[in-house]
Amino acid sequence: xxxxxxxxxxxxxxxxxxxSFHHHLREGDFVFNQVMEVIRxxxxxxxxxxxxxxxxxMNEMVIACIKDGTVTHxxxxxxxxxxxxxxxxxxxxxxxILRSHGNRPRAIESGELKIDVAFLGVPxxxxxxxxxxxxxxxxxxSLGYAKVDAQYANKVVLLTxxxxxxxxxxxxxxxxxxxYVVEVDAIGDPNKIGAGATRFTKNxxxxxxxxxxxxxxxxxxxxxxxxxxxxxxxxxxxxxTRYLSEEMKEKDIKASFALGGITTPTVELLEKGLVEKVLxxxxxxxxxxxxxxxxEKQQEIDASYYADxxxxxxxxxxxxxxxxxxxxxxxxxxxxxxxxxxxVLRGAIGGHQDAATAKLTIISAPLxxxxxxxxxxxxxxxxxxxxxxxxxxxxxxxxxxxxxxDLAAIFRKIPQIPVFTIEELQQKAEQIVGVPEPLxxxxxxxxxxxxxxxxxxxxxxxxxxxxx
Amino acid sequence: xxxxxxxxxxxxxxxxxxxSFHHHLREGDFVFNQVMEVIRxxxxxxxxxxxxxxxxxMNEMVIACIKDGTVTHxxxxxxxxxxxxxxxxxxxxxxxILRSHGNRPRAIESGELKIDVAFLGVPxxxxxxxxxxxxxxxxxxSLGYAKVDAQYANKVVLLTxxxxxxxxxxxxxxxxxxxYVVEVDAIGDPNKIGAGATRFTKNxxxxxxxxxxxxxxxxxxxxxxxxxxxxxxxxxxxxxTRYLSEEMKEKDIKASFALGGITTPTVELLEKGLVEKVLxxxxxxxxxxxxxxxxEKQQEIDASYYADxxxxxxxxxxxxxxxxxxxxxxxxxxxxxxxxxxxVLRGAIGGHQDAATAKLTIISAPLxxxxxxxxxxxxxxxxxxxxxxxxxxxxxxxxxxxxxxDLAAIFRKIPQIPVFTIEELQQKAEQIVGVPEPLxxxxxxxxxxxxxxxxxxxxxxxxxxxxx
Numbered sequence: 001x002x003x004x005x006x007x008x009x010x011x012x013x014x015x016x017x018x019x020s021f022h023h024h025l026r027e028g029d030f031v032f033n034q035v036m037e038v039i040r041x042x043x044x045x046x047x048x049x050x051x052x053x054x055x056x057x058m059n060e061m062v063i064a065c066i067k068d069g070t071v072t073h074x075x076x077x078x079x080x081x082x083x084x085x086x087x088x089x090x091x092x093x094x095x096x097i098l099r100s101h102g103n104r105p106r107a108i109e110s111g112e113l114k115i116d117v118a119f120l121g122v123p124x125x126x127x128x129x130x131x132x133x134x135x136x137x138x139x140x141x142s143l144g145y146a147k148v149d150a151q152y153a154n155k156v157v158l159l160t161x162x163x164x165x166x167x168x169x170x171x172x173x174x175x176x177x178x179x180y181v182v183e184v185d186a187i188g189d190p191n192k193i194g195a196g197a198t199r200f201t202k203n204x205x206x207x208x209x210x211x212x213x214x215x216x217x218x219x220x221x222x223x224x225x226x227x228x229x230x231x232x233x234x235x236x237x238x239x240x241t242r243y244l245s246e247e248m249k250e251k252d253i254k255a256s257f258a259l260g261g262i263t264t265p266t267v268e269l270l271e272k273g274l275v276e277k278v279l280x281x282x283x284x285x286x287x288x289x290x291x292x293x294x295x296e297k298q299q300e301i302d303a304s305y306y307a308d309x310x311x312x313x314x315x316x317x318x319x320x321x322x323x324x325x326x327x328x329x330x331x332x333x334x335x336x337x338x339x340x341x342x343x344v345l346r347g348a349i350g351g352h353q354d355a356a357t358a359k360l361t362i363i364s365a366p367l368x369x370x371x372x373x374x375x376x377x378x379x380x381x382x383x384x385x386x387x388x389x390x391x392x393x394x395x396x397x398x399x400x401x402x403x404x405x406d407l408a409a410i411f412r413k414i415p416q417i418p419v420f421t422i423e424e425l426q427q428k429a430e431q432i433v434g435v436p437e438p439l440x441x442x443x444x445x446x447x448x449x450x451x452x453x454x455x456x457x458x459x460x461x462x463x464x465x466x467x468x
Numbered sequence: 469x470x471x472x473x474x475x476x477x478x479x480x481x482x483x484x485x486x487x488s489f490h491h492h493l494r495e496g497d498f499v500f501n502q503v504m505e506v507i508r509x510x511x512x513x514x515x516x517x518x519x520x521x522x523x524x525x526m527n528e529m530v531i532a533c534i535k536d537g538t539v540t541h542x543x544x545x546x547x548x549x550x551x552x553x554x555x556x557x558x559x560x561x562x563x564x565i566l567r568s569h570g571n572r573p574r575a576i577e578s579g580e581l582k583i584d585v586a587f588l589g590v591p592x593x594x595x596x597x598x599x600x601x602x603x604x605x606x607x608x609x610s611l612g613y614a615k616v617d618a619q620y621a622n623k624v625v626l627l628t629x630x631x632x633x634x635x636x637x638x639x640x641x642x643x644x645x646x647x648y649v650v651e652v653d654a655i656g657d658p659n660k661i662g663a664g665a666t667r668f669t670k671n672x673x674x675x676x677x678x679x680x681x682x683x684x685x686x687x688x689x690x691x692x693x694x695x696x697x698x699x700x701x702x703x704x705x706x707x708x709t710r711y712l713s714e715e716m717k718e719k720d721i722k723a724s725f726a727l728g729g730i731t732t733p734t735v736e737l738l739e740k741g742l743v744e745k746v747l748x749x750x751x752x753x754x755x756x757x758x759x760x761x762x763x764e765k766q767q768e769i770d771a772s773y774y775a776d777x778x779x780x781x782x783x784x785x786x787x788x789x790x791x792x793x794x795x796x797x798x799x800x801x802x803x804x805x806x807x808x809x810x811x812v813l814r815g816a817i818g819g820h821q822d823a824a825t826a827k828l829t830i831i832s833a834p835l836x837x838x839x840x841x842x843x844x845x846x847x848x849x850x851x852x853x854x855x856x857x858x859x860x861x862x863x864x865x866x867x868x869x870x871x872x873x874d875l876a877a878i879f880r881k882i883p884q885i886p887v888f889t890i891e892e893l894q895q896k897a898e899q900i901v902g903v904p905e906p907l908x909x910x911x912x913x914x915x916x917x918x919x920x921x922x923x924x925x926x927x928x929x930x931x932x933x934x935x936x
Contacts, residue, residue, distance in 0.1 A: 128781050156780075165694065166786060167725050167745050169767040175781040176773050226633065257635050277635050299637040305644050312624075313596050313643040318634060 007180040011155040017116035021051040022146040028192030031121035032058045052145035053077035078348020088344040090462040096447040102307025102354035103452040105148045118153035120146045121187035125160040126168040129178025134293040136162035141289030143172045144281030147302035150177040194285035201235025208395045210239030222320040229321040230260035241265040267291035281306040307354035322358035326365040328379045333386030336379035341372040343439040343463045353452045356388035367394045373429035382458040440464035475648040479623040485584035489519040490614040496660030499589035500526045520613035521545035546816020556812040558930040564915040570775025570822035571920040573616045586621035588614045589655035593628040594636040597646025602761040604630035609757030611640045612749030615770035618645040662753035669703025676863045678707030690788040697789040698728040709733040735759040749774040775822035790826035794833040796847045801854030804847035809840040811907040811931045821920045824856035835862045841897040850926040908932035
C-alpha cells in the first residue's frame with residue numbers, strides 16, 4: 001500500500017474495533033504515533049488499544065486519543081509517565097486491563113482478546129509480508145511479541161523502512177499472515193531501544209545487592225551444569241550477570257539457556273560458551289538485537305513460547321532461576337511493579353508474573369528508595385503473588401519465603417548471606433524512612449490487574465485529588 | 469514417554485479418530501510402520517489415516533490395517549505399488565480422498581480435516597518437543613509438511629532417534645505444539661529419501677526433452693533477472709536444472725528463488741549465486757537435506773506457505789516457471805499424474821495442481837512410454853485442469869495451450885522449438901503405439917480427487933477384474 005491511510009482503509013478498520021502494536025522499539029518507536037495520527041485524521045472512534053506494551057514515547061498520543069474518543073479501552077502490560085498519571089487521575093472512563101507478556105498470548109489464543117487490525121513495525125519486509133527484525137536500518141532483533149499478533153489478528157499491516165526483494169529471509173513473520181505492507185521513512189530509532197537500561201551500575205548499594213544475588217544463586221541447589229536463568233535489565237541485573245559469569249567460569253558451570261528480554265552481557269555469555277542457548281523474546285539493546293543475525297544459538301521465540309500458561313509448554317516452565325525487581329514487596333512476599341508510592345501507575349507487569357514461576361525466584365530490590373520504603377506491610381497493588389517468590393535480596397540481607405525451609409537451611413549456613421525474616425526487613429525499612437501516610441483513593445476503578453491465567457488479581461483505583 | 473504404546477495411550481487415541489504422519493523420509497521412513505504396528509496391537513479400529521502422503525515402504529502395513537479394520541478411511545496425496553493396486557481393485561470400502569500438498573493444509577486450517585493425533589518423526593528433539601530435521605542421524609532437511617500437523621493436530625507425538633538437551637534449536641516444530649516425545653532406535657534411513665529420483669539422466673529422449681524445456685523457458689518473457697522457478701525431481705528435471713543454470717550463467721541472469729521439493733542441483737545454484745533463495749518445503753536427497761544446516765538462504769517453509777490457496781499468500785502465487793510431469797496429458801491439456809494406463813492408482817498429486825498456477829507451467833513428458841501413449845484424447849483421471857497448463861514439451865516438439873497465443877507468437881519464431889497443436893502430438897503418439905483398448909471400470913468409486921480449493925475434480929473407479 002502506498003500510504004498508511006490506504007492500508008487502514010483496506011483493512012476495514014471501523015469504530016469499536018481492536019487494534020494492536022508491539023513495543024519492541026521501546027522509546028525509539030515511531031510506528032505507533034504515525035499510525036494513530038492517521039486513525040485520528042480518519043475519525044475512527046471507540047477503539048480498543050491492545051499493544052504488547054506502551055512506552056513513554058507513545059504517551060502524549062494515547063492521551064490525545066483518549067481525549068478525542070479515538071481510544072476508549074486499553075489493555076497493556078503497563079504504562080508510565082504522563083499516561084500513568086492521566087489514567088490514575090481518572091482520565092479514561094473504562095478501566096485499563098493489565099496483562100503480563102504470557103497472559104496476553106493466552107488471551108489472544110483463547111479468543112478473549114480478539115485483534116481486528118495489527119500494525120506491526122518491521123526493520124525489513126518484502127512486498128508479500130515476509131519480515132524479520134535482524135536486517136535493515138532499524139534492527140531490533142526478536143519479533144517475539146509481534147509474532148503472536150501476526151498469527152492471530154484478523155488483518156495484519158506491516159510498516160517497514162526497508163523494503164527488500166521477494167522473498168525476504170529469514171522469515172520471522174510470514175507472508176501467510178500478512179495483509180498489507182506499507183513503506184515508511186522510519187519505523188524508529190534503534191539507539192533508543194536500550195534507553196539507559198543497559199549501563200553497568202556504579203551505585204555501591206546496587207553492586208552490593210547484585211553481589212548478594214549472585215551468592216544466593218551460587219549457593220542454591222540450582223547452580224549446576226545445565227541450569228537456566230532469566231536476569232532482566234537495569235544496572236543491578238547487568239551486575240548480577242557479570243558476577244554470575246565469573247562464578248560460572250571459575251566453577252566450570254555452563255547454563256543450558258538464558259531467557260527473556262536479552263541484553264548484550266547475556267549475548268556475551270553465549271559467545272564465551274557459558275550459556276548454550278539464548279531464548280530471545282525481546283532485545284533490550286543494540287548488541288542483543290544484532291546478536292540474532294550473528295548467532296544461530298540466539299533463538300527467536302514468540303511470547304506464547306516464552307510464557308503463555310495455557311499452551312503445551314512455555315519456557316518459563318523450564319526456568320531454574322529468575323531475578324526480578326520490585327517497586328514494593330510486602331511481608332507476604334507479594335510484589336508490586338505497577339504503582340508508585342503515590343498510587344499512580346508507573347510500571348509494567350512485563351514477564352514478572354510469568355518468570356516468577358521459576359524454581360528459584362529472587363526479588364532484587366533496595367530496602368528503601370530515597371524516602372520511600374520498598375519492603376512494606378502491604379503492597380499498594382498486587383502484581384505477583386508471594387507464593388511465586390522464593391527469596392528477597394536487599395543490600396542488608398535476604399528474606400526467604402516461609403515455604404522454602406529447604407533454602408533457609410542452606411543459606412543460614414553461609415556467612416556472606418545475612419538471613420532475616422521479611423518482617424525484620426520491613427521493620428528496618430520503616431526505621432529508616434518511617435511509616436508512610438496511607439494513600440487516598442476514590443472508589444473508581446482505573447485498572448484491573450490480571451494474573452497470567454486471566455483471573456483478576458487486583459484493582460487499581462483513581463488517586464484522590466490532593467485538593468480534596 | 470518411554471514407549472510408543474504409552475504415548476498412544478496418553479494421547480487418548482480411540483476408535484474412529486484421525487491420525488497423521490509426514491512422508492519426508494519417503495522410502496526410508498521407519499515411523500509409520502512402527503506406530504501402526506503398536507496401534508494394531510492396541511486394537512484401535514476404524515481410524516482415518518491422513519498422512520501428507522504414502523510411500524511404498526508403508527504399503528504392506530496400510531493394506532494389513534485396512535484388512536483388519538484398523539484403518540477404514542484414507543486421505544493422502546497419492547499412493548503407489550501394492551497399495552494402489554489394492555485400493556483400485558476395491559480393497560477398501562470407503563473411497564480415498566486425494567489432496568494436493570496445498571489443499572491438505574487448506575483442509576486442515578478450515579477444519580475439514582481434523583487431525584486427532586499426529587505422529588511425527590524428527591531427526592532431533594529435546595524432551596519438551598523442540599525439533600528440527602537439520603541435525604541428528606536421520607537428517608531430512610525441511611519439516612514443511614509436518615509443521616502444519618504440529619500446529620493443528622489436537623495431540624502431537626514426536627518420535628526421534630536423537631534426543632538432545634533442552635533447548636533444542638533451531639526450532640522448526642515448537643514445544644508449544646508438542647504433547648509427547650518418544651525416543652526410538654531409528655526413525656528412518658535418510659539414504660533412501662532420494663531413492664533414485666536424483667540421478668542425472670543419460671537417456672537421450674529425456675535429455676532432448678530437457679533441452680527443449682530449457683529453450684522454452686529461455687525464450688519466454690519470464691526468463692529475466694529475478695525470475696522464479698520450480699523444477700521437481702526425476703532425471704529429466706535435473707537435466708533441466710543443469711541446462712538452465714548454464715544459460716543463467718551465460719546470460720548473467722539470477723533467479724530470485726527456487727521452490728518446491730529441493731534437490732542437490734538446486735542447492736548448488738544457491739551456492740553458485742544463480743538463485744538468491746531456496747524456499748524449501750521438502751528435500752529429495754541428502755545434499756538438499758544437509759543444505760538447510762549450511763545455508764541461511766535455504767529457507768524452510770511449511771506446506772501452507774508453499775501452496776495453500778486459502779491463506780493470505782502462498783509462494784506458488786509468486787511462481788514464474790513450473791516444470792511438471794505427466795502420466796497422461798490430453799488434447800484439453802488436462803493432466804493425469806495419478807492413474808496408470810491400466811486405470812490403477814500409481815501416483816501422487818503432490819504439488820502438481822498448486823505449482824501449475826505458475827505464470828508459465830510446462831509439462832515435460834515423452835510422447836509415449838513403451839507401448840503406452842502419454843498424449844491422449846482424454847485423461848483417465850483429471851488431476852490438473854488444462855487451463856493451468858501453458859506448454860507441453862515432448863521429444864518431438866511442443867504444444868501451446870490455445871489461451872496462450874502470446875507464447876505461440878514467440879515460440880513459432882524459434883527454429884529449435886518445433887511447435888505443434890496438441891491434437892497433432894496426440895496423433896503422433898497414436899501413430900506410434902496405436903489406439904489403446906478402453907479401460908473397463910466397475911461403478912464403484914475407490915477415490916475422490918479434489919482440486920486444491922477442495923472441490924471434487926474427478927473420481928477414480930474400481931478397475932474391472934480381468935476374469936469378468
